[in-house]
Amino acid sequence: xxxxxxxxxxxxxxxxxxxxxxxxxxxxxxxxxxxxxxxxxxxxxxxxxxxxxxxxxxxxxxxxxxxxxxxxxxxxxxxxxxxxxxxxxxxxxxxxxxxxxxxxxxxxxxxxxxxxxxxxxxxxxxxxxxxxxxxxxxxxxxxxxxxxxxxxxxxxxxxxxxxxxxxxxxxxxxxxxxxxxxxxxxxxxxxxxxxxxxxxxxxxxxxxxxxxxxxxxxxxxxxxxxxxxxxxxxxxxxxxxxxxxxxxxxxxxxxxxxxxxxxxxxxxxxxxxxxxxxxxxxxxxxxxxxxxxxxxxxxxxxxxxxxxxxxxxxxxxxxxxxxxxxxxxxxxxxxxxxxxxxxxxxxxx
Amino acid sequence: xxxxxxxxxxxxxxxxxxxxxxxxxxxxxxxxxxxxxxxxxxxxxxxxxxxxxxxxxxxxxxxxxxxxxxxxxxxxxxxxxxxxxxxxxxxxxxxxxxxxxxxxxxxxxxxxxxxxxxxxxxxxxxxxxxxxxxxxxxxxxxxxxxxxxxxxxxxxxxxxxxxxxxxxxxxxxxxxxxxxxxxxxxxxxxxxxxxxxxxxxxxxxxxxxxxxxxxxxxxxxxxxxxxxxxxxxxxxxxxxxxxxxxxxxxxxxxxxxxxxxxxxxxxxxxxxx
Numbered sequence: 032x033x034x035x036x037x038x039x040x041x042x043x044x045x046x047x048x049x050x051x052x053x054x055x056x057x058x059x060x061x062x063x064x065x066x067x068x069x070x071x072x073x074x075x076x077x078x079x080x081x082x083x084x085x086x087x088x089x090x091x092x093x094x095x096x097x098x099x100x101x102x103x104x105x106x107x108x109x110x111x112x113x114x115x116x117x118x119x120x121x122x123x124x125x126x127x128x129x130x131x132x133x134x135x136x137x138x139x140x141x142x143x144x145x146x147x148x149x150x151x152x153x154x155x156x157x158x159x160x161x162x163x164x165x166x167x168x169x170x171x172x173x174x175x176x177x178x179x180x181x182x183x184x185x186x187x188x189x190x191x192x193x194x195x196x197x198x199x200x201x202x203x204x205x206x207x208x209x210x211x212x213x214x215x216x217x218x219x220x221x222x223x224x225x226x227x228x229x230x231x232x233x234x235x236x237x238x239x240x241x242x243x244x245x246x247x248x249x250x251x252x253x254x255x256x257x258x259x260x261x262x263x264x265x266x267x268x269x270x271x272x273x274x275x276x277x278x279x280x281x282x283x284x285x286x287x288x289x290x291x292x293x294x295x296x297x298x299x300x301x302x303x304x305x306x307x308x309x310x311x312x313x314x315x316x317x318x319x320x321x322x323x324x325x326x327x328x329x330x331x332x333x334x335x336x337x338x339x340x341x342x343x344x345x346x347x348x349x350x351x352x353x354x355x356x357x358x359x360x361x362x363x364x365x366x367x368x369x370x371x372x373x374x375x376x377x378x379x380x
Numbered sequence: 381x382x383x384x385x386x387x388x389x390x391x392x393x394x395x396x397x398x399x400x401x402x403x404x405x406x407x408x409x410x411x412x413x414x415x416x417x418x419x420x421x422x423x424x425x426x427x428x429x430x431x432x433x434x435x436x437x438x439x440x441x442x443x444x445x446x447x448x449x450x451x452x453x454x455x456x457x458x459x460x461x462x463x464x465x466x467x468x469x470x471x472x473x474x475x476x477x478x479x480x481x482x483x484x485x486x487x488x489x490x491x492x493x494x495x496x497x498x499x500x501x502x503x504x505x506x507x508x509x510x511x512x513x514x515x516x517x518x519x520x521x522x523x524x525x526x527x528x529x530x531x532x533x534x535x536x537x538x539x540x541x542x543x544x545x546x547x548x549x550x551x552x553x554x555x556x557x558x559x560x561x562x563x564x565x566x567x568x569x570x571x572x573x574x575x576x577x578x579x580x581x582x583x584x585x586x587x588x589x590x591x592x593x594x595x596x597x598x599x600x601x602x603x604x605x606x607x608x609x610x611x612x613x614x615x616x617x618x619x620x621x622x623x624x625x626x627x628x629x630x631x632x633x634x635x636x637x638x639x640x641x642x643x644x645x646x647x648x649x650x651x652x653x
Contacts, residue, residue, distance in 0.1 A: 098386035101427050101470050105387060138620035138635070141382035204382030253649060283386065283617050285430045292427035292470075294386055299623070308624055309615050310432065310454025313588060315628075315650035325627070333630035 032196075033203050034047065035210035036217060038189035040076040044068060046206050047114050051151060054090070056083050056117035063117065065089075070135035076355070078185050080163040082119045082346055086276030088129060090115055091146045092298075097141070098283065099294035107141055114151035116183075121166045121346040123154055123178035125276030131338040132279055142296070151198060154179040156221075157228050163347025165236045165360055168245070173228035184221045191221050232299050239360055241367045243343065248363070248370045250329040257365045264356040267319065269300035271349035271357070277330070277342045280306075301326055385620050388425045388470025389414065393447065400524075403496055404461055405437065405449040410471055416440050416479030416563030417610070418507040419500060419639050423619055424448060424460075425470030432456040433475075433616040435638065437499040437508035437532075438461035449499035449531060475619035476638050479583065480505050481511075488516045488575040492594045494523040494566050494586030498531050500611055501585050505540070512545045516591055519575050519600065520548045523590065527552055527559045547574075570597045577602045585611040590653045595642060605643030612637050612645070622635060 037043050047053050048070050056063035058077055062084035090113070099105050118126075126147075133143035156174040157164075166172070175182045180199035186190040191213055194200040203210060239250060252258070272278040282299035285292065299306065302322055308314035316322045334342035343359075350358050391414075396409035408424070416422065418440050423617040425431040432454070438447035452461045489508060493501040501522075508518050520540075530537075530550070541548055551562040551569045562569050566586070582603050584594050591610060598608050613632040614626035621635030629648035631637060645651055 042650075099384065099388060101388060101425075102390055102468070105384065107382070107384060133623055135623065138622070139382050139384055140620075140622065141384050144382055279622070281618070281622070282625075283431070283623065285428050287423060287428040294388070294425070294431075296386065301624060307615050307627070309453075309613055310457055311587075311613070312453075313613070313653060314653035315614075317653075321650075328629075329627065330625075333627070336630040 032194040032197060032200050034189055034191060034193045034218070035203055036095055036189060036211050036239045037210055037211045040078065040183075042209055043190075043192070044073075044076055044116065045070040046209060047116070047151070047153070047202075050114075051111065052113040054113070054115045065115065065117070068116075078155060078158070078183070078190075079117045080158045081164065081270040082348070083117055084274070084348070084351070086125065086274060086348060087115055087118050087122045087212075087347075088125065088276050088279070089142055090150060091126070091129060092133070092279060092281075095295060096142055097293055097294040101292045103291065107145065110145045111153060112149045114153060116153040116155070118154040118179070119157055120154070120172050120175045121344040122276060123152070123175050124171060124344045125346070126152075127178060128234045128277045128334075128338075128340060128342055128344070129279055132342070144372045150200075152181075154182045156182070156184045156225060158185055158224070160228060160232045160235055161347055161351070162235075163350035163360075164232060164345070165239055165347055166345035167229075167232050167236055168239055168241075169236070169341055169343060169345045173232055174225045182220055184224070186217055186220045186224065188217075190216060207253050217350075239364060241363075243329045243367075243370070245363065246335055247255060248367045251370050251373070252327070252366045255324075255366060255369055257362060257369060258324040258327070259318070261357060261362050261365070262318075262320040262323050265302075265306075265319060265323065266355050267302055268354060269313075270352040270354065271359075272300040272302055272326075273298065274347065274348040274352040276346060301329070323362075384403055385472065386617050386618070388423070388431075388458050388472045391469050391471045393463060393465055393467040393469060396463070399449060399533075400529045401591060402453075403449060403451045403531050404527075405531070406463075408471065409445045413443070414471060414474075416445070416446070416474035417441065418476035418481065418503045419478035420476050421616065421619075421634075421638055422446075422448070422471050422473035422475070423616075425472065426456060426459055427448045427468060427470055429459055430456045431470070431472070433619070433634070435503065435611070436499035437502040439503060439510065441507070441510060448501070449496065451496040466652050473619055475605075475616070475634050477636070479507075479639055480481045481507060484508075485582050486516060486579075489518050489578040490565060490575045490580050490582040490598075491518065491519045491520045492522075492570065492582065492584045492586070492598075493520070494590040495525065495529065496531065497586030497590070497611070498522060498536075501583070502532055504583065509543055509546065512543070515545070516579065517575070518546045520546065521551075521566060521569050521574070523551045523553070523569070523586070524546070527556055563591070567593050567597050570594065570601075574599050581609065583611075588613065592652045594636065605646060606641050608642040609639050610642055610645070611639055612651070
């Protein structure tokens with residue numbers, strides 16, 4: 032795989048957009064959100080310093096989609112290749128998590144798989160850290176290690192582009208005239224940048240260093256009061272599950288469209304009161320604290336048991352999105368302290 | 381092309397049987413071949429309205445049609461209860477695991493059921509009596525709130541009482557004048573010497589409260605956690621272990637269940653909630 036240099040982003044993005052639909056991060060207020068790239072009107076191309084506000088999961092797992100029709104069965108439509116620029120390491124790892132559920136499982140989700148096969152991923156290094164970033168707790172980094180087609184690193188005089196897949200390599204080979212070779216000095220600059228931001232990330236989260244695994248902490252919190260106490264800070268807006276790049280619960284509902292019946296698939300949230308309720312009235316998670324606990328158990332225990340990885344990438348979006356004081360880092364820290372105390376108490380006994 | 385598990389196949393309700401004041405059985409004929417194993421469930425769709433999970437109550441050996449016994453308990457079931465013969469429906473599935481019939485061979489099978497929980501049990505029972513010689517015995521202990529609340533009355537009070545190899549006892553919470561059987565919850569007709577515990581498998585299906593106390597009784601009799609099979613009721617929706625509504629600990633009831641051994645799930649606190 033090749034690594035090449037380009038001094039400006041626009042010609043590169045124009046070349047991508049010539050081949051397929053391209054979505055790029057755009058600064059809206061304080062945040063970056065994705066919008067469709069139009070080469071003829073786009074004059075300023077932005078390189079997002081940190082992850083976008085809304086996760087990239089929407090490109091693979093749309094908020095709402097048609098899943099089935101009757102009486103005539105739904106024909107699965109062909110998906111055209113499309114590109115998304117601006118994903119960070121946390122986003123790439125969240126796609127790895129979604130792949131486990133929707134693509135690598137014995138039951139594949141055909142809609143996800145079709146989009147996944149056609150997405151062209153252009154990731155980028157983080158040039159700084161967000162206040163709420165804690166990806167290092169999950170072995171995340173300020174730059175991508177894999178899972179991209181092309182990765183872009185911003186340096187003083189331009190950008191270093193690295194291919195991470197055959198598709199990405201093919202793109203570089205098909206657009207030779209756009210790129211130049213990378214001098215060693217620029218690679219060194221890239222590596223210094225990466226080390227600097229990585230260091231910031233770790234400095235930012237020193238308080239969150241746990242002496243044991245998160246799994247052990249969370250699994251032992253089954254009877255903890257922390258969830259009920261913290262739930263007093265939760266206004267049940269469900270924003271945390273919407274912006275989470277790994278949350279993937281959905282709701283199937285039936286409706287009537289023009290001349291046929293449709294089954295729709297729509298994002299759902301385990302924070303919703305009736306999420307797990309059955310028709311007979313039973314509801315294992317009636318109490319908000321229990322729903323929050325379930326969310327933590329799912330992310331740090333159950334998913335790990337099932338798929339071998341945590342269902343959290345530490346992107347901190349849930350922290351940013353929360354309109355109140357609910358903070359996943361605080362909950363984890365409190366649980367961890369409680370676990371430590373419990374362990375010490377057991378030793379003294 | 382990938383299979384679309386969200387796509388139902390078309391079917392039709394061809395007959396409706398009143399089982400009890402709140403329970404009806406619907407005979408559904410799928411338009412395409414549809415096979416299931418006893419204990420697996422299907423998502424039954426009222427087109428344009430919604431779908432809900434049910435375990436068929438008929439024998440999987442009947443490949444032409446399937447019976448689904450439904451209690452009027454929620455939004456979809458209330459609407460299903462208003463349907464007439466001829467109603468078009470959608471069927472997705474079958475989903476999840478079935479009862480491990482082959483593991484039951486040579487054993488006594490101790491079936492404890494209550495209320496509409498007899499629906500999956502009927503399918504299991506019909507499957508077992510088809511191969512009755514392969515099992516040491518089938519011991520049934522069923523309960524209902526009142527005699528009227530028993531479903532499958534014709535066969536339950538009739539032919540099922542006299543099948544060689546089957547030992548059947550019934551109980552009601554409240555008797556009426558015609559009832560001369562046991563009165564009391566289902567645990568009152570469970571006895572240590574009903575089966576040879578060491579060579580038995582127990583199957584429990586019914587309302588959560590009944591399952592909880594039946595389970596305690598079985599454990600008291602000495603059943604091992606791995607020999608108690610529980611049919612779990614959670615909010616199964618997608619059927620393929622993705623949408624998250626039916627999680628029970630690390631399990632998706634729709635994909636890893638609905639039948640679990642007690643040993644699989646006992647560490648999770650929310651089993652009966």
